[in-house]
Each structure stands twice: as structure tokens, then as C-alpha cells.
Amino acid sequence: MADTKEFFLNITQRLFSNWTALRMAVEHGMGSKDRAVDFCPYITDIIYMNDDLSSDDLAAELEEYMDREFQTELQDNSAKEIAEILMNFYHYSHDGYGETVMTEMNKLPQLQPWILSRDQIKQLTSKSLPINDDSSSDSEEENGNSMETTATNVSEWVEVKTRRKK
Known part of the structure; x- marks a missing residue:
């Protein structure tokens, strides 16, 4: 895992593209697709800049972003679930558990293209990576x-x- 941050961004995009609350907020006009696209590197940067970040802190940040950028108050436990998955992947990839990372990544749902920018979609289609x-x-x-x-x-x-x- 030479470039773990780029790999981790891909994991974040995969999770967020399948996060019902985020997709519904965009589809219902509560915030733009661009804000959803920007959400992935924003959260990735937060995780990589804070060594002692807990899943509760990350969940609070997810909820705050959803409230601020999408005027969406989450009433389910999805932010906590997403935060826990992200923190697990961060620890696996950061601590050198490459095999575990790949096993857990294969359990995730496929990347949904709605969360990607046009440039990212072009890059993916040129690389022939699987997207659902x-x-x-x-x-x-x-x-x-x-x-x-x-x-x-x-x-x-x-x-x-x-x-x-x-």
C-alpha cells in the first residue's frame, strides 16, 4: 500500500456512493452533487490529519457536514456506522494489514458513479475499473x-x- 491516502479516498468514495442519506440529500436538492464529491476528500483529509481521531469524533464530523452542507439531520445511526468502517480501514491500511484491507474492501458494495466528478468517471472508464x-x-x-x-x-x-x- 504505497499510497494509502489515495487508496483510502477510493474506500471513502465507495462507502459514500452507497450511503443512502447522502444520496437522498443530493437527489432531493438539499445540496449539490459537487458538495458530495468534495465530501470524500474532505473526510479523508480529516482522518489523515488527526492521528488520535476516534470513530465518535468522525461520526460527529459526518453529521455536522451533512447538517451544514445538505441541511440534513441524520436520525439514524448511519454516520456512526460509516465512521466505524472508515476508521477500521484507516487502521488496517495505516498499520500494514494489506491482506485484511483487501478482504474487507471486497465485502463493500460496488462504487456508484453518481458520487464521482466527470473527470473521475473518465479516468475510471479509461482504466476499465468496475463501477456499478x-x-x-x-x-x-x-x-x-x-x-x-x-x-x-x-x-x-x-x-x-x-x-x-x-
Whole structure:
């Protein structure tokens, strides 16, 4: 693990891309996608700049960022869960447990491309790294309307179609 901080940023992106509270805050217009993209290196930097950081401190920072940048008050235990996972990965990677890091990383859900900037998506698609683009199967029911998205490539625009129930 020569560059653990860059590797750790990838872990953070993978976790955050699957964090329902964060994704819903962006999808519901509580904050921009750019703020979510910036959240990953911000948290990575906090972890790497504070040697004595606890998972409780990190959870408090996650909750504060969500409140400040997304006007979202978390009422579940997700910030604590994310913080514990991040701190475990930090200790594994920082203390040289490479095999443990890889085993635990393989247990994580795949990276969702919504959290990446366009430049990051281009880099990933050029490297042919696996990312999960399940946006073609997303559907949403709201006020009797159905929203269906279709995407052919993660770097292209997503077409949104509405269907009214009669």
C-alpha cells in the first residue's frame, strides 16, 4: 500500500456512493452533487490529519457536514456506522494489514458513479475499473407518478421519463 491516502479516498468514495442519506440529500436538492464529491476528500483529509481521531469524533464530523452542507439531520445511526468502517480501514491500511484491507474492501458494495466528478468517471472508464451503474433500473413512485431513468454510459446524460398513472 504505497499510497494509502489515495487508496483510502477510493474506500471513502465507495462507502459514500452507497450511503443512502447522502444520496437522498443530493437527489432531493438539499445540496449539490459537487458538495458530495468534495465530501470524500474532505473526510479523508480529516482522518489523515488527526492521528488520535476516534470513530465518535468522525461520526460527529459526518453529521455536522451533512447538517451544514445538505441541511440534513441524520436520525439514524448511519454516520456512526460509516465512521466505524472508515476508521477500521484507516487502521488496517495505516498499520500494514494489506491482506485484511483487501478482504474487507471486497465485502463493500460496488462504487456508484453518481458520487464521482466527470473527470473521475473518465479516468475510471479509461482504466476499465468496475463501477456499478444500476441507474437503468432505478424507479421512483411519487404522487402517482413514476420516474424511470435510462443510462447507456456513465459519462453520458441520463434521460428521465415520467409516466402518469391513470
